[in-house]
Amino acid sequence: MTGNEIRKAYLEFFKSKQHLILHSFPLIPENDPSLLLIGAGMAPLKPYFTGKLVPPSYRVTTSQKCIRTDDIDNVGRTARHHTFFEMLGNFSFGDYFKKEAISWAWEFLTKVIELDPDKLYVTIYPDDKEAYDYWHNMIGLADERIFKFDDNFWEIGEGPCGPDSEIFYDLGPERGCGKPTCTVGCDCDRYLEIWNLVFTQYNRTKDGKYEPLAKKNIDTGCGLERLASVIQQKESNFETDLIFPIIEKVIAISGGDYSQPDQKMAMKVIADHIRAITVMISDGILPSNEGRGYVLRRILRRAVRYGRLLGIDHLFLSSLVDTVIDILGVEYPELKQYESLIKRVIDTEERQFSATLAQGLDLLHQMMEEANDTKILAGSEVFKLYDTFGFPVELTEEIAAEKGYTLDMEGFKKAMKEQQERARAARTKVSAKVAVPDTTKLDQDTLINDAEAVNGHIVMIGREGVEVQQAGDGEEVTIILDSNPFHAEGGGQLGDTGILKAPEGSVRVTDAKALPNGLVYLIASVAEGQIQTGDAVDITVDKARNLAIARNHTATHLLQAALRKVLGNHVNQAGSLVTPEHLRFDFTNFSPVSAEELEKVEALVNEEILKNVPVTIEEMALQEAKEKGAMALFGEKYGNRVRVVSVGDFSCELCGGSHVTNTAVIGSFRILSETGTGTGVRRIEAVTGAAALEKAKTDEAVIRNLAALLKVKADDVAVKVGHLLGQLKDTEKELQQLKKDAALSNLDAILASREEIEGIPVIAAAAQTDSMDSLRELADTVLAKSGHGVVLLASVADGKVQFVCKVDKGDTKKGLHAGKIIKAAAQAAGGNGGGRPDMAQAGGKQPEQVDAALQAGKDMVKNLLG
Incomplete structure (x- = not known):
């Protein structure tokens, strides 16, 4: 069977067992800031396992895309480690349990893909008598093929947990270590784990107690690549057709x-x-x-x-x-x-x-020079290569070993751990702010989103992820209303804000967010008094803010459509931010957008605004939306029912955000800037409505002031500035030539300072230049005149010293090194520096020490030759 056939067989098998097949969730976790990337089949399903959300089916099966980089350095070294892999899984949310999970796993392995039952072994948790009975009595496995291990228990601190049972396949003695004791659990490659069944049946409390769950869950994981290696009889996952x-x-x-x-x-x-x-x-x-x-x-x-x-x-x-x-x-x-x-x-x-x-290799060579005495590269520096320049640590180790150096791996691991802890702490901090209590007890059919609602009732209050009945002055809470007029954050748009007034207190709403099932919850703080579940509340949404957001959101749709018309259909949204003050739109394009193109884009958007085009919003099936030509946002996941926002024939997108009723409400549209943000991504920032009007007024004031300074009419400012720039350019050319002439006028005196050290010509002198570029050019000229040897020049400007050192490449073979020479000179002038053997530059803070610095450079030449 091919890898694709195995995946299909797995999903179809569990479909026959009344499981709903869900397409793989995106690698970007939805509504879960505690995770950077999806790394397990169950990760996107956490709200269903924890009971916070009602699942679309109580039986689900997936082939989930996963990314893990914890063991990236092992990729390629072992048969099984990957950064990307597919995890086949079947899941039960309070439906079936151990009996079905075990029997179906066995049926799939032995009947569907026809693995030899005699080569299958299992592990269980020692106290899990129920699992043992099913494997031994129902499946018929002999005792010697059931192994009891204490680590067969899945838990990650507080929360749902339980025993697990792993299924192993015997790859044969030729794949083993040859020891008489070799069996399941051995570190060798003979017994390969191909399936793990987790029986989530307990809840671990804060004080370490294990309480039985009212609803028990099944979470399984079966690596597609591993299974393919077994079926296709390959030595490693890498040899499979995947x-x-x-x-x-x-x-x-x-x-x-x-x-x-x-x-x-x-x-x-x-x-x-x-x-x-x-x-x-x-x-x-x-x-x-x-x-x-x-x-x-x-x-x-x-x-x-x-x-x-x-x-x-x-x-x-x-x-x-x-x-x-x-x-x-x-x-x-x-x-x-x-x-x-x-x-x-x-x-x-x-x-x-x-x-x-190339820069990383230069840094590595510099590190080795500085560690010449100890022959040990500092762990923090190795981590810098790894973190900043993307050097695999084994690559650094390999290059260093060729030169007789070793790595301070303890220091490297320490730096790595510190970075990981910083990242984990940041995600945990964010996660705590958006934690929501269990919402499954709520009857969502009775909870409505109504943009015109002005009163309602509090149906749930949460604090740090736990439901509470009341909250008091100053407490940060999450709130769910039975009638909700607040628009939730999404698609780059900020959530609505406002005020709730209860009989005994008031609440300041600072954001609104939505759970994957569409349920909107408010992030808020109690401004005064107290609130409690069941309170009737008067609701005030900041409508002016909401309308400003709507203007910018509809304008964002127009902007994307205009960019595609001007630049081409390769333009896709790569991120956006819609606030009351401005909009920011990131899009895929591999070169800066020219001023002429931006002008065309801005004109197209304003043309649609002036047309007073109605903005229509419809709900329809996803397939119908695709047939209508609605654009999906890059990287977004959509359900079967979607919301389509259309602006005439100009724009049609899937979107859940706030929008104006017609384009005229936007007023006008002004592009503020166009910049690059990353590989192949450009960013446009723009304003609409009152902000666009304010921008126009500001621009007009600037032009008026310029006209007054230049003593011309406003319409003639551009011509006058162009004339002045031309004059300035001519003046700068004359000045640069004068500076170059002044530097070269000193050339004879510099060449006259030549002396020989151990038969090598050395020129160390002060020069008169205004920039490092000029000093390098002068050093090139001096070296060319000298023929070979060493040139060390120093120039003082703005109270600081600049140094350049050049060494003829032929003379570097004699031990001369520009980086070491310039370092000695710079340190004598209160600075530091380094560089390549043939060229280096540096700076110093003590211009009065120039003569001493030049002498220090010559002394280093003597040391290197002597």
Whole structure:
């Protein structure tokens, strides 16, 4: 069976057991800031396991896309570690339990995919007699094939937990360690875990007690790649048809040899990482220096570096995307939809990394020079290479070992742990602010969203994720109303704010958010008095703020449509922010938008505003919306029913946000700026309504003041400024030539300072230049005149010293090193610096020490030669 056939067989099998097949959730967790990326099949289903939400079905099955980077350094070294993998799962939310989970797992493995029952073994928790009875009496496994391990218990602190049962497959003695004691649980590769069944039957309390759950759950996980390796009888996941075609493409590109261990590992890393890269970009993740974007950038750069180790010195990663789509595109059609974007992002990022890679290698060589005495590279510096330049630690270790250096791994691990703890603490802090109590007891049919509601009742109050009956002055709470006029945050739009007045207190609403099932909850603080569940409240939504948001949100739709008309259909939304004051729109484009193009975009949007076009909002089936041509937001997940916002024939998008009734309400639209934010992503900031009018007034005042200063009419400002700039440019040219002449006039005196040290010509002198660029040019000229040797020049400007050192490349072979020479000079003048053997530059804070600094540089030349 192929990997695709195994996945389909699994999902269809559990569909036959009355499970609802859900398409894989995006890798970006929805409404769960505690997670950076989805790393397990059950992760997107947490609200159903915890009972906070009613599931779409009490039996669900998925093949979930997952990303894990905790063991990234093991990828390629082992048979099973991956950054991207697919987790097959079947889940029960208070429906069936151990009997069905065990019998269906066995049926699928032995009847559907026909694994040899005699090669299957299981593990259970020692106290789980129920699981033992089902495996032994119902399935018929002998005692010697049921292993009891204390670590067969799944828990992550406080909350739902329970015993688990793992299923292992015997790959044969030839895959084992050969020891007489080799059996299930051995560290060797003979017994492979292919399935884990978690029986969530307890709730662990804060004081460590285990209380039985009223509703018991099933959470299973079966790695698709592992199962494929067993069925296809491959030594590792990488040899299966889910990954190996990518490796074959890498072999073709590199001309490499898969039988060579080092090359084999590099090819595995690249094949694994390009799968992760392709899927992450298709789910709306783009390279950046933080969060998910940083994970993507790190994986991509790691793949590029391993490509260089294979001798691939050109852009190559994007050429592997077609193979990834051929393998995974059947299950994940979004890969084909964003194929062009995926390739362009990869190409751009790989091109940019080439320069970063060179900088990282320079830093590594500098680190080795500074650690020449100890031959140990500091852990913090190794982490800097890893974190800033994307150097895998094993790469640093390999290059360092070639020169006889070792790494301070304890220091590296400490720096790594500190960063992980900072990230985890930040996510936990955010998570605590948005925690909502269990909402399943609420009858959602009685809870309505009504934009015109002015009164209602409090049906639930939450504090730090726990339901409370009342709250007092100053407390931060979440609130659910039976009649809710507040529009929830979503699609980049901020949530509504306002005031609730209860009989004995008032509440300031600072945000509104929605749960995955659409239930809106308010984030608020009790301004005075107290509130309690059941209170009747008068509701005041800040309507002026809401209308300002609506103007900017509808304008965002018009902006996207205009950008696609002017720049092309490759433009996709990559993020947005809609506030009362302004709008910010991030979009995919691989070059800056020209002033002429921005002018066209702005004109198109204002043209639609002046037409007074009605804005229509409809609810319909997702398929119907697609047929209508509605655009989906990049990386967003939609249900079967969607909300379609249309502006005539100009714009049609899926959106749940606030909008004006017609375009004329927007007033006018002004673009403030267009900048780049990351690889292949541009950002436009703009204003509408009163803010656009204020911007026009400000611009008019600026032009009026300029006209007064230039003593011309406002209409003639541009002509006058152009004339003045032309004059300024001519003056600057004359000034630069004068400075160059002044520097060269001192050339004879500089050359006259030449002396020989151990037969090497050395020129160390003060120069008169106004910039580092000029000083470098002068040093080049002096070295050319000298023929070879060492040139060390110092120039004083603005109370600081600038140094440049050049060493003829032939003389570097004699031990001379510009970086070391300039470092000695700069330190003598209260500064520091370094650089390459043939060229270095530095700065100093003590201009009065120039002569001493030049002498220190010459002394270092003597030391290096002597």
